[in-house]
Amino acid sequence: MEKVDILIIGQGPAGLSSAIYTARAGMITLILGCAPKVAGDYEIDNYFGFTETITGKDLIDRGRAQAAKFGAEMRCDRVLAIHQNEIGAFVAKTEDVEIEATSLILATGVSRIRPGISNLGDFEGKGVSYCVSCDGFFMRGKPVVVVGEGNFAANQALELLQYTPDVKVCSQGKEPSISEEFRYRLEENHIPVLKDKISSLAGEKGLERVVFESGESINAQGLFVAIGQASSNDFAYSLGLIRNGQFIETDREQRTNVAGVFAAGDCVGRFLQISVAVGEGALAGRAAINHVKDRRRALLDKGTA
Ligand SMILES: Cc1cc2nc3c(=O)[nH]c(=O)nc-3n(C[C@H](O)[C@H](O)[C@H](O)COP(=O)(O)OP(=O)(O)OC[C@H]3O[C@@H](n4cnc5c(N)ncnc54)[C@H](O)[C@@H]3O)c2cc1C
Numbered sequence: 001m002e003k004v005d006i007l008i009i010g011q012g013p014a015g016l017s018s019a020i021y022t023a024r025a026g027m028i029t030l031i032l033g034c035a036p037k038v039a040g041d042y043e044i045d046n047y048f049g050f051t052e053t054i055t056g057k058d059l060i061d062r063g064r065a066q067a068a069k070f071g072a073e074m075r076c077d078r079v080l081a082i083h084q085n086e087i088g089a090f091v092a093k094t095e096d097v098e099i100e101a102t103s104l105i106l107a108t109g110v111s112r113i114r115p116g117i118s119n120l121g122d123f124e125g126k127g128v129s130y131c132v133s134c135d136g137f138f139m140r141g142k143p144v145v146v147v148g149e150g151n152f153a154a155n156q157a158l159e160l161l162q163y164t165p166d167v168k169v170c171s172q173g174k175e176p177s178i179s180e181e182f183r184y185r186l187e188e189n190h191i192p193v194l195k196d197k198i199s200s201l202a203g204e205k206g207l208e209r210v211v212f213e214s215g216e217s218i219n220a221q222g223l224f225v226a227i228g229q230a231s232s233n234d235f236a237y238s239l240g241l242i243r244n245g246q247f248i249e250t251d252r253e254q255r256t257n258v259a260g261v262f263a264a265g266d267c268v269g270r271f272l273q274i275s276v277a278v279g280e281g282a283l284a285g286r287a288a289i290n291h292v293k294d295r296r297r298a299l300l301d302k303g304t305a
Helices: 013-024 056-069 132-139 151-160 180-188 232-239 274-304
Strands: 002-009 029-032 073-075 079-084 090-094 098-106 144-147 167-170 198-202 209-212 217-219 222-225 261-263
Touching: 002 013, 002 090, 002 274, 013 029, 013 056, 013 098, 013 274, 029 098, 056 073, 079 151, 079 232, 098 232, 098 274, 132 151, 132 222, 132 232, 144 151, 151 167, 151 180, 151 222, 261 274
Parallel strands: 002 029, 002 098, 029 073, 098 261, 144 167, 144 222
Antiparallel strands: 079 090, 090 098, 198 209, 209 217
């Protein structure tokens, strides 16, 4: 398994800013994530130091070049799941590899994608879940549906097999964008991918059925939301991070409640602007460097004790 000091998820202003600090401090730094939304032809007029209007693409390109200059590695790879292992390191599973990191910086921005199911909120905690590793256990032997169109949904569906054989993926009316390898694994495990759109949920005390736009319905006691790519919320669920609504709670140093995990930028939800993301990224970078140094010292002390 690939090992790094600091894994940064997100290649936007927050993640790149963190990387400039961590790589410059000599930390083995890997940034995962593809071009952020702002890296288009959008005009940025309010970022410090640029009297002429700069495009989002130019700004992000500059940030990437600066992080690369100090040795940070960047890959457009999506993280599907993260967990903390028995030695306290963080293991991220991407579409291609697994990476172990001493410290983790979440800089994933905000996800505004909703499944568009009218009464979803009424069933949260009563069958609707956002976290297989948290709630999959409650679904032992029960029929479940994963809502999502991509590899994240496919991976969640495959993880559910450890609890129940009755798993379906529903792409919610979208054309599935599941890679060949994941498609093969779904087929092999008899997990169908339905293209119908779920419009509402039904059940007395908890979820019993999902109802499609067509009016047809199927049995489902669990519904796992996994639309698009995994978001900071999904990582927060699986790592046990405290949230405030859809945002991750951090202190002034960008520390979350889990030692070694830091968050910065829009996923923290203070003021959704580039300047704030860059500032928080720097703080998260500094805190992550200190965490790695502390871990190294602790290991040395253990070795000499
Ligand atoms: C069109 C537009 C115009 C804007 N204009 C301005 C402006 O003029 N001035 C201003 O200050 N702000 C502006 N903003 C807001 C600004 O872009 C954001 O506040 C800023 O980009 C937040 O940075 P971030 O690094 O937190 O997140 P983002 O820039 O959103 O980056 C998130 C990163 O996380 C990655 N990611 C997410 N999930 C995963 C996953 N599962 N695996 C791997 N990677 C993942 C994404 O690929 C991306 O690289 C604009 C935003 C948009 C969309």
